Amino acid sequence: MNNQNYELVVVGGGPAGLAAAQEAYDQGIRDILIIERDFELGGILQQCIHNGFGLHYFGEELTGPEYAHQFIKNIRERGIDIKLDTMVLEVTPDKKVFAINSDEGMIEIDAGAVILAMGCRERTREAIDIPGSRPAGVYSAGTAQRYINMEQWIPGEKVVILGSGDIGLIMARRMHLEGAEVEAVLELLPFSGGLTRNIVQCLEDFDIPLRMQQTVVEIKGQDRLESVVVAEVDDNFKPIKGTEYEIECDTLLLSVGLIPENELSEEAGVEMSSITGGPIVNEGRETNIEGIFACGNVLHVHDLVDWVTEESLIAGKTAADYLKGGIAKRSKAIDVNPGENVGYIVPHKITNKVDDRKLVNLYMRAKQPMADVKINLYAGDKKLLDKKARRVEPGEMITFPVPEKMISSNDISSLKVDIVKEEK
């Protein structure tokens, strides 16, 4: 066994891990290791060759690889250690990291702190329980994206896409541009989970139909996919009898949601949220295990990488603070709870006492789309703050900055946010 020591080990070299490592370095930590399972840094950004990344963080529109490159360059310049083609097998509660690769074999690393940044995986056909046969030609949208953009193979010619999340929308355009016929994008919900700009730029601009409240109820084909049976669904997402119709296709791409990849976190004993599928964290993105942090899609699924970066910088800074001598705690933690029409809020609690802090950002998702809303922040029954928004969409994360001075009082033990129709 090959034994090593690092002050900070970052598990995952995608956008979250890169930003977290960079920030920890800039906060004075020098002994950092990033472990990445793929052959290069950048994570899923490397297969996202479309543009639209970085508008918030860099103030310009970049492709996925370009966005990743900015951080990869920064990591290289700082001389941060990287292990590529390396899989982390286990993280223990006392922050031992077991990893393996072909060059070094099994590596046991004693880490001072660990940042979990493993990202997420895609939900499968089984997760949404589509019956039928099991032919070739059924892919998750991200797998198809990897085949096309990384491996340079087109998976099929006649495509149906189930799910109008961003990956589904992006892949509709991508398949179209590669010469495939995209028959339709189907969406179970009455609204799309994708960004509005993607609906316009990926579907409308190419006349690809988006059919709401429809789903695939059967997959047909002996060897290769031959067709899918589609039905309309009612308000409880149950297929409506008699509305079935068949679409001939050789490829079905599934864009039906992402699941944070938390097997390592769970084995380490990290406490999880059943709503986000990720760890429960404080505002510094620290988990219930001291010195283990989480950020990016492993924590909750983001729509924009810019927010992943923002969140990961927070995790990187707190990890650095932790390593430099610990973090002062509030005398009483504040629980942050979602109220009406709020799916979840990250962080789940505010526990730290940070002297120079001006505000704490709450990141949240609406459950339902709603126009002309007021987002209200309460401490107990007392309203602290509100903010108007023209529209909220479940697919677009809401950032709600809370001024430190409003929560600095030790009397506050819980915060709640709700999203309601603005009374006119």
Place this chain on the structure above:
Amino acid sequence: MNKKYDVIIIGGGVTGCFIARELSRYDLNIALVEKEPDVCTGTSKANTALIHAGFNADSNKLKGRLNVRGNKLYHERVQHELDVPIEWLGAMVVAEDEADIPKLEAILANGQKNDVPDLEIVKGDRLYELEPHLSEDAVAALYAPTAGIVNPFELTVALANNAARNGVDVFLEAEVEDIEDKGDHKLVKTVKGEMEAGLVINAAGLYADKIANMVGIDKFKITPRRGEYYLYDKKMELNLQKTIFPVPTEVSKGIVVTPTDERNVLIGPNAEEIDNVENKSTTRKGLDKVMEGANKTVPGLSKKGIIREFVGLRPAIKETGDFLIEASDEVSGFINVAGIQSPGLASSPAIAEMVVGIVKEELGDLNEKSDFDPNYQGPPKFRHMTHAEQAKLVEENPDYGQIICRCETVTKGEILDIIREPVGARTVNAVKRRARPGAGRCQGGFCEPKVVSILAEELGIEENEVCLESAKSKLLKEKTKAPLLKEVAK
């Protein structure tokens, strides 16, 4: 293709492979032909993966006799000779109504008649000591400690490889198109060419009637019986101890809830007669029935955590409800091994033993080979090792340091090993059956492109020639830009 054999076995399921392996003990020239690109692609790959104790099967039928004998052979020989996951968890038939207890007693009596050892009826606290997850409504259970679970993929592959190492020629993608009776021998015409043998063994599973028809035998008909299943993520917190059956009804054995060798929970099957042997589609109705049935004995199961749904087709001979294992009295040199429905997997070692007996009757006494090796050792299983063992393995071969499938922790080394075996994997599903990449919760989302590229490299083919399962199930069409370049050229 070596043209002359003593014996040709048609069908690379567990039955055909077991027969091949048992016959390879003797000084015989043997071929096994299989229509798919892998062994274990029909009934053997999609079933409940159980080594039944043998209390259910009618003692007046072959099934009753061979199940118990098969179970015994698994205990005495198979588990020691073949490196295949086999565990003796035991099974319980659970009654939830006092009125069903006489039915348990009847099964007990039938089991005892079949010589199933150590059967008992358990009640009260003992029920939950054996299986804490049983429904509160359980009143009694028939407990069979000799029931077991087996990995049917690894078993069939182990048998095929062991047979091949002992001299059997295994031909894949060699669908039999016709058989000509030439008097003293049969000419077997496959899509890969012709071969002949004095003795043909028909172990073609769902296609056994079709094969028999080729030599003019039409005394039996295979009726496919469809069974649907759900498989759960091994992460699910349901640490089942036993295989759980409900009390059977007139129509069905009921929905089984069982752990697999990898500690996934498997529920199913329903049973529905269908007319198309190619129809391997799950249905909404069938799957809902499976879920409902499973909840009767183990409450609280839901769709949460399901990672796979699949269909198994059992090749039943409806008219007899039994196995048909005999040298044909109509056509000499032709042995039918047909109707191998449940408990076929459990019976397979005994079926092979019986077929060897029939072969001896046909060909006279056989000479045992001195160099026959009954043992098969599969590739190492990285996921089941301690970190220290893993470290040692990687030191010996760096390919074991490259994890291809994270969900199941499968290394490149293991994938290369199983591709390079005598009956090696050539398709994505064949790789999955042997080494498990793609068998976990992401169902190949991350590892499938990597497996495709390893297969392409090892087999010396392009990625778009790599198949999922059948030879027509290609995964990829063409290189990016190719359709556009074609359009430009026009």
